[in-house]
Amino acid sequence: xxxxxxxxxxxxxxxxxxxxxxxxxxxxxxxxxxxxxxxxxxxxxxxxxxxxxxxxxxxxxxxxxxxxxxxxxxxxxxxxxxxxxxxxxxxxxxxxxxxxxxxxxxxxxxxxxxxxxxxxxxxxxxxxxxxxxxxxxxxxxxxxxxxxxxxxxxxxxxxxxxxxxxxxxxxxxxxxxxxxxxxxxxxxxxxxxxxxxxxxxxxxxxxxxxxxxxxxxxxxxxxxxxxxxxxxxxxxxxxxxxxxxxxxxxxxxxxxxxxxxxxxxxxxxxxxxxxxxxxxxxxxxxxxxxxxxxxxxxxxxxxxxxxxxxxxxxxxxxxxxxxxxxxxxxxxxxxxxxxxxxxxxxxxxxxxxxxxxxxxxxxxxxxxxxxxxxxxxxxxxxxxxxxxxxxxxxxxxxxxxxxxxxxxxxxxxxxxxxxxxxxxxxxxxxxxxxxxxxxxxxxxxxxxxxxxxxxxxxxxxxxxxxxxxxxxxxxxxxxxxxxxxxxxx
Amino acid sequence: xxxxxxxxxxxxxxxxxxxxxxxxxxxxxxxxxxxxxxxxxxxxxxxxxxxxxxxxxxxxxxxxxxxxxxxxxxxxxxxxxxxxxxxxxxxxxxxxxxxxxxxxxxxxxxxxxxxxxxxxxxxxxxxxxxxxxxxxxxxxxxxxxxxxxxxxxxxxxxxxxxxxxxxxxxxxxxxxxxxxxxxxxxx
Numbered sequence: 001x002x003x004x005x006x007x008x009x010x011x012x013x014x015x016x017x018x019x020x021x022x023x024x025x026x027x028x029x030x031x032x033x034x035x036x037x038x039x040x041x042x043x044x045x046x047x048x049x050x051x052x053x054x055x056x057x058x059x060x061x062x063x064x065x066x067x068x069x070x071x072x073x074x075x076x077x078x079x080x081x082x083x084x085x086x087x088x089x090x091x092x093x094x095x096x097x098x099x100x101x102x103x104x105x106x107x108x109x110x111x112x113x114x115x116x117x118x119x120x121x122x123x124x125x126x127x128x129x130x131x132x133x134x135x136x137x138x139x140x141x142x143x144x145x146x147x148x149x150x151x152x153x154x155x156x157x158x159x160x161x162x163x164x165x166x167x168x169x170x171x172x173x174x175x176x177x178x179x180x181x182x183x184x185x186x187x188x189x190x191x192x193x194x195x196x197x198x199x200x201x202x203x204x205x206x207x208x209x210x211x212x213x214x215x216x217x218x219x220x221x222x223x224x225x226x227x228x229x230x231x232x233x234x235x236x237x238x239x240x241x242x243x244x245x246x247x248x249x250x251x252x253x254x255x256x257x258x259x260x261x262x263x264x265x266x267x268x269x270x271x272x273x274x275x276x277x278x279x280x281x282x283x284x285x286x287x288x289x290x291x292x293x294x295x296x297x298x299x300x301x302x303x304x305x306x307x308x309x310x311x312x313x314x315x316x317x318x319x320x321x322x323x324x325x326x327x328x329x330x331x332x333x334x335x336x337x338x339x340x341x342x343x344x345x346x347x348x349x350x351x352x353x354x355x356x357x358x359x360x361x362x363x364x365x366x367x368x369x370x371x372x373x374x375x376x377x378x379x380x381x382x383x384x385x386x387x388x389x390x391x392x393x394x395x396x397x398x399x400x401x402x403x404x405x406x407x408x409x410x411x412x413x414x415x416x417x418x419x420x421x422x423x424x425x426x427x428x429x430x431x432x433x434x435x436x437x438x439x440x441x442x443x444x445x446x447x448x449x450x451x452x453x454x455x456x457x458x459x460x461x462x463x464x465x466x467x468x469x470x471x472x473x474x475x476x477x478x479x480x481x482x483x484x485x486x487x488x489x
Numbered sequence: 490x491x492x493x494x495x496x497x498x499x500x501x502x503x504x505x506x507x508x509x510x511x512x513x514x515x516x517x518x519x520x521x522x523x524x525x526x527x528x529x530x531x532x533x534x535x536x537x538x539x540x541x542x543x544x545x546x547x548x549x550x551x552x553x554x555x556x557x558x559x560x561x562x563x564x565x566x567x568x569x570x571x572x573x574x575x576x577x578x579x580x581x582x583x584x585x586x587x588x589x590x591x592x593x594x595x596x597x598x599x600x601x602x603x604x605x606x607x608x609x610x611x612x613x614x615x616x617x618x619x620x621x622x623x624x625x626x627x628x629x630x631x632x633x634x635x636x637x638x639x640x641x642x643x644x645x646x647x648x649x650x651x652x653x654x655x656x657x658x659x660x661x662x663x664x665x666x667x668x669x670x671x672x673x674x675x676x
Binding site: 082083085086088089090093094113114119121122124125128179180181183195196197198199200203245246249250276279281334430431432433434452454455456457459461462 | 509511513514517518519521522523524525526527541542543544566567570571572573574575576593595596597600601604661662663
């Protein structure tokens, strides 16, 4: 098996600067090194990273250094049903009951967390968003009024981070704040995007700006041919396992290299999405033709891409040869408890969950369907599918899967015995109200394409969550154990 | 208040946790329907503080209560990681926690603690979560930047909170900005 040569003790190697390599272990991730990064644009006097450049522009400065505190102008502020009502409460309390938001076209309000529930307070919170959006003439409010059938709500999108991209709110060079830690997903578009709390969001709502400390940057150079059995989720779990859940605290994570250049936008979103799981302030991928072609027809706003300068200072640089990696999972109860999927093959599971901003995009379901179709077998455990957005849901039913005799993902899932794709929302990724679809109400074991596996994350405190790629999730569904997807691909 | 520097000394019983206590453990997602800016729901958030902790840490909140008997949390590294929910520092503040002493914090949790002024997020030089026990009598002195465990008599150095301290003392960024004339007083 390719990669079997990797000594498992490699995985205990610490990511802190290492003075020497082990003589016997072939490292997948080279020791971090300080070196001149590859090409970038323009001649500049003060070399800056991509993130520093965006923050310099947004704070109307010509140069910045990490650690500096600057007032940054927001291009977009996003909030949802869980933190929106509190943000609105603070905005009203601090700026006055009749105050107007700083820019009604720059605030995007996306109900997505607790939608398909009978919980009255959850329903009320969506009402608060609707009343506020109406009062303030908020231009982008993706409402839902008929909870019985999400398709009856043409405006309803679903999971905010995926909706932001699909609706053209993510643009290179811009600054996006959101009251959700996975706002960092949008860094895939070469922009600065980070999660904030209600109080900071209330301040931005009134003023359009916020005080930020400029982060230094960790650079991850992902080179090499991506093996057919790996997905972006494997790469980011690999990285988090390497640097730990606090390895990027207060820092920016920049992803570059030939493997990243060949990635789709959805792959890049997966990569940036979990920057927060390493404690990162933001994750970012430089914009390129892939970005521009995705954006075509989605936005007519002008934007300006920026890139890290040659000579920009990085805190550390990690070089990773992706061709040598194997499918990985994060074991309970932390996203940095990395293990090879094949080393967990004795772990019996009770269910599989495919969904969320991390693993509920169209390509995530396409990957799962591809494996299931190739295997031609039935799943052995309940397999829950929650498309992130309404558009993803439509894709599952409308898009024929390549090399599958014209079958759609939905058909393949049905043939394999999966649960019918559910209404798009955050659903059980974060547990939620007791009646949330696929919530873990019992201490069971789940392989999930989501982002966190801390105790209680998907509901029950003693439930065990193995974070994995859609390939690994689908393979595990077929066996009832954590499985290596190479057995089916 | 004007001219008076409130004492930055907090004494009380401590509750001890270890590394990577994420926001789902501080306030489980099922309670996020509570809106912190609504006073009655603020109280309720307090009653659910730390409801997601594994039982081996002991009981933080007595059943039926909305205030804990502890006023200080002692923690390991990366306290408050995970979600950006401001409900987390709010729930702790509402439960009666005045200060958390951790080895380190996750970024957004630290920021939310300062922005809301709900509690002081202080860092300790040493890993004291291995040496403290639930119910120990503790003083966190942010003037001398030390934490004292009266149950053992030991004293440990704290990292100064710097400019964040007066913001928390004022009751958060809005209150601080008004107090210092950065933004006009509320009408």
